[in-house]
Amino acid sequence: MGVMSRIASVLLPMPLPEAFDYAEPEGLELAIGDQVAAPLGPRLLRGVVVGLREGAGGNRPLKPVDRRLDEPPLPANTLEFVQWAARYSVDAPGLPLAIALRGARAPKPRPVRVASLTAAQPARVTPARARVMEAATGQALTPAELARAAGVSAGVVKGLIDEGVLEIREVVADARWPEPDLTQPGPTLNASQAAAAAQLNQLIDQRGFQVGLLDGVTGSGKTEVYLEAAAHALAADSTAQVLILLPEIALTQAVIGRVAARFGAAPGEWHSDVAPPARRRVWEAVAAGSCRIVVGARSALFLPFANLKLVVVDEEHDGSFKQEEGFIYHARDLAVARGKIEQAAVVLASATPSLETLRNAETGRYRWLRLSARHGTAQLPTIDLVNLRETPPPSNTWLSPPLVAAMRETLERGEQTLLFLNRRGYAPLVLCRACGERLCAPDTESWLVEHRYSGRLVCHLTGFSMPKPDRCPHCGAKDSLVSIGPGVERVEEEARSIFPEARIAVFSSDTVFDAREARRLVEAMAQGEIDILVATQAAAKGHNFPKLTLVGVVDADLGLRGGDLRAAERTFQLLAQATGRAGRRDRPGRALLQTYAPEHPVMQALKAQDRDAFVAAEMEERQLAGLPPFGRLAAVIASGPDAAQLEDFTREMARVAPNAEGVDVFGPADAPLGLVRGRRRRRFLVRADRGVDLSAYMAAWRARVRPPSAIRLSIDIDPYSFL
Numbered sequence: 090m091g092v093m094s095r096i097a098s099v100l101l102p103m104p105l106p107e108a109f110d111y112a113e114p115e116g117l118e119l120a121i122g123d124q125v126a127a128p129l130g131p132r133l134l135r136g137v138v139v140g141l142r143e144g145a146g147g148n149r150p151l152k153p154v155d156r157r158l159d160e161p162p163l164p165a166n167t168l169e170f171v172q173w174a175a176r177y178s179v180d181a182p183g184l185p186l187a188i189a190l191r192g193a194r195a196p197k198p199r200p201v202r203v204a205s206l207t208a209a210q211p212a213r214v215t216p217a218r219a220r221v222m223e224a225a226t227g228q229a230l231t232p233a234e235l236a237r238a239a240g241v242s243a244g245v246v247k248g249l250i251d252e253g254v255l256e257i258r259e260v261v262a263d264a265r266w267p268e269p270d271l272t273q274p275g276p277t278l279n280a281s282q283a284a285a286a287a288q289l290n291q292l293i294d295q296r297g298f299q300v301g302l303l304d305g306v307t308g309s310g311k312t313e314v315y316l317e318a319a320a321h322a323l324a325a326d327s328t329a330q331v332l333i334l335l336p337e338i339a340l341t342q343a344v345i346g347r348v349a350a351r352f353g354a355a356p357g358e359w360h361s362d363v364a365p366p367a368r369r370r371v372w373e374a375v376a377a378g379s380c381r382i383v384v385g386a387r388s389a390l391f392l393p394f395a396n397l398k399l400v401v402v403d404e405e406h407d408g409s410f411k412q413e414e415g416f417i418y419h420a421r422d423l424a425v426a427r428g429k430i431e432q433a434a435v436v437l438a439s440a441t442p443s444l445e446t447l448r449n450a451e452t453g454r455y456r457w458l459r460l461s462a463r464h465g466t467a468q469l470p471t472i473d474l475v476n477l478r479e480t481p482p483p484s485n486t487w488l489s490p491p492l493v494a495a496m497r498e499t500l501e502r503g504e505q506t507l508l509f510l511n512r513r514g515y516a517p518l519v520l521c522r523a524c525g526e527r528l529c530a531p532d533t534e535s536w537l538v539e540h541r542y543s544g545r546l547v548c549h550l551t552g553f554s555m556p557k558p559d560r561c562p563h564c565g566a567k568d569s570l571v572s573i574g575p576g577v578e579r580v581e582e583e584a585r586s587i588f589p590e591a592r593i594a595v596f597s598s599d600t601v602f603d604a605r606e607a608r609r610l611v612e613a614m615a616q617g618e619i620d621i622l623v624a625t626q627a628a629a630k631g632h633n634f635p636k637l638t639l640v641g642v643v644d645a646d647l648g649l650r651g652g653d654l655r656a657a658e659r660t661f662q663l664l665a666q667a668t669g670r671a672g673r674r675d676r677p678g679r680a681l682l683q684t685y686a687p688e689h690p691v692m693q694a695l696k697a698q699d700r701d702a703f704v705a706a707e708m709e710e711r712q713l714a715g716l717p718p719f720g721r722l723a724a725v726i727a728s729g730p731d732a733a734q735l736e737d738f739t740r741e742m743a744r745v746a747p748n749a750e751g752v753d754v755f756g757p758a759d760a761p762l763g764l765v766r767g768r769r770r771r772r773f774l775v776r777a778d779r780g781v782d783l784s785a786y787m788a789a790w791r792a793r794v795r796p797p798s799a800i801r802l803s804i805d806i807d808p809y810s811f812l
């Protein structure tokens with residue numbers, strides 16, 4: 090028998106079913122959470138120690154861990170959260186670990202060369218040199234920045250360096266984060282806001298896991314209230330950290346600005362647009378505890394917080410919190426789980442909370458805080474339905490006479506219109522008049538969308554694109570392709586032809602590429618530099634446009650057509666958000682919804698602005714069907730290149746589905762999106778009673794099948810997409 094040594098189990102950030110065992114090398118005392126380099130085949134990989142136990146390692150000696158990396162360890166809570174998330178999502182723990190290590194693997198910020206004043210005096214002081222010396226006093230700028238700040242040429246700065254008046258030093262961006270200033274008071278809260286803030290503070294003071302639902306119409310001051318709670322949490326505990334999650338990058342920008350204004354220091358910013366070195370700096374400062382406020386998109390949930398005490402999920406109902414690719418998770422649900430692990434308070438904020446969250450509030454599991462009205466004089470808009478059967482737009486146009494009349498009045502008063510249409514591009518379908526062919530991407534059953542700005546046909550699903558041809562690719566007829574239906578670009582074209590003198594812009598993910606462009610457009614709109622903004626949901630959320638008084642919803646029925654579980658709920662939320670943009674300051678707003686189904690309960694509830702009636706009706710239907718929030722759902726999507734093989738496999742899978750009380754398995758069936766990139770897709774849907782541990786059920790089922798290598802199997806707990 091050899092010497093007793095320890096075995097380290099190391100989780101690698103890749104899709105492997107479990108952690109691997111390694112020997113702890115002599116003289117290296119590892120701890121759980123340590124980042125290490127461990128050999129896998131011929132390579133050394135970064136991994137994290139998730140277990141340590143005594144043992145000799147059996148017959149075959151284990152390979153030793155190569156070394157501990159000189160990097161912050163992952164906190165125990167972060168590690169527990171990663172493992173919990175993997176179990177919940179029925180996926181490999183290495184996937185959420187990879188998200189948690191994203192900042193640690195980014196390159197370190199490079200040192201920058203800055204110029205600073207020495208004691209030496211210049212031989213000759215010109216006005217230009219004097220300006221440089223003044224600009225260099227008390228701050229460290231690069232030579233180029235210094236020249237710009239002083240308004241001189243680079244040569245002037247270089248001359249001072251050559252004379253030794255300025256010296257060049259290399260500095261690395263400060264790893265410490267500026268402390269938030271908690272002495273700055275926030276705005277004076279109105280009675281309803283103050284009551285909600287007091288309750289949130291109470292939740293925080295209980296210093297345990299608590300969830301509050303901050304429920305108030307758009308403009309009621311939810312952001313002000315949760316910033317107040319953040320201030321309270323930070324003041325109550327000098328090492329406390331706060332995480333604010335938003336569903337979209339464009340929204341993070343607005344909240345970052347408000348946090349910076351409120352606390353006199355920028356928060357850590359975390360989303361896919363943040364450059365890797367900046368990401369690294371945030372990651373390290375969060376692990377060290379010096380970065381105390383993080384504003385980010387869903388993956389910020391996996392940051393290595395040292396002492397997380399408050400998590401805010403703003404716009405908690407938003408479907409963008411659901412990550413559908415790679416590691417599949419819902420950031421709102423995981424935020425609650427993380428809060429539980431961290432013993433932190435969680436605040437879910439929305440004007441139109443999800444049915445899941447409302448149910449938890451109704452049953453008392455979440456504390457329900459309602460903000461009664463808009464802050465100050467701002468009123469909710471009046472909402473009218475335009476019955477398109479009675480007042481249709483002229484053929485091949487999309488704006489009805491009542492909507493055009495309202496736009497004209499708004500324009501004449503110098504106010505703004507938002508035309509909302511949740512459809513990118515020019516036309517959602519291109520069809521051949523000669524043979525009837527609907528143009529699709531190769532090997533994919535999804536229509537090609539025409540984009541006029543780029544002159545291309547684009548598949549929004551696979552990213553495939555091609556220039557618009559002048560002949561039908563199917564029958565070869567010339568000039569036979571027609572554009573069917575409207576997208577935002579087409580509505581913009583129509584608005585331009587009706588109001589040639591108006592300033593019109595489009596806001597969609599094709600016209601607004603990044604956070605900076607989004608901010609620019611939002612500012613132009615806020616400054617009144619745009620008369621008519623045609624926008625997808627990218628602009629329907631969270632922004633404040635003081636001069637916006639008319640919202641026209643071009644196709645209010647759009648979301649109702651798809652027919653999935655949350656179609657009505659989502660339509661209600663989206664339209665309530667979009668119409669909520671109007672009249673946020675002192676001017677009354679109105680919204681016009683163009684619909685072919687004015688009698689539909691969603692339209693009636695919107696017109697009456699009666700959320701509670703809509704929710705009650707929708708809850709009843711869900712309860713009857715045993716659907717969320719009264720039951721649980723999971724989906725299985727199997728895909729493969731060979732239809733017969735896929736069918737055999739899914740039939741076999743159905744045969745071995747475990748029998749369990751309160752679980753129904755539906756399928757397999759061809760997915761509505763039956764073919765993507767040459768792969769056939771089939772689906773199962775599993776419904777379970779609330780008390781069932783659906784993740785455990787799915788894991789047991791998954792363990793019973795061995796898919797052929799060509800078949801990919803993915804499990805989606807609580808699916809939002811049914812395609």
Ligand code: ADP
Pocket residue numbers: 276277278279282305306307308309310311312313314464633
């Ligand atoms: P919500 O998050 O509910 O949409 P916001 O917090 O963005 O609402 O508030 C809407 C607008 O009203 C913002 O410009 C905000 O600064 C302002 N506001 C809200 N409450 C107050 C208050 N108590 N004092 C001053 N301004 C307020």
